[in-house]
Amino acid sequence: xxxxxxxxxxxxxxxxxxxxxxxxxxxxxKLRFSVNEVESQIDELAKQLxxxxxxxxxxxxxxxxxxxxxxxxxxxxxxxxxLLNDQIAKTKNVKKCAKCGKENALEANYCISCGExxx
Numbered sequence: 238x239x240x241x242x243x244x245x246x247x248x249x250x251x252x253x254x255x256x257x258x259x260x261x262x263x264x265x266x267k268l269r270f271s272v273n274e275v276e277s278q279i280d281e282l283a284k285q286l287x288x289x290x291x292x293x294x295x296x297x298x299x300x301x302x303x304x305x306x307x308x309x310x311x312x313x314x315x316x317x318x319x320l321l322n323d324q325i326a327k328t329k330n331v332k333k334c335a336k337c338g339k340e341n342a343l344e345a346n347y348c349i350s351c352g353e354x355x356x
């Protein structure tokens with residue numbers, strides 16, 4: 238009977254340790270999830286801040302010289318993106334409307350979406 242009680246006690250201790258460890262892991266997982274959620278919110282706020290700053294710059298609002306470098310770099314990236322998109326459009330034998338961005342046939346005189354005169 239002592240042997241059985243000893244085994245029973247060992248099983249109970251082992252079970253309690255396993256439950257405690259599981260609870261610790263669950264709590265750590267919950268905390269990591271919370272950290273990831275807050276980091277995502279910070280990233281979104283940083284994105285919105287950058288978009289607001291660039292929008293103000295494009296609207297002619299005076300921007301701190303330190304940020305002006307980033308805004309000009311963004312201008313350059315947008316220009317490069319526009320060129321790449323134009324090249325893609327040419328390979329597809331289409332041109333984009335300057336007003337609405339809709340793709341039109343190369344020979345189109347007016348946009349099929351908004352009616353704007355095509356260049």
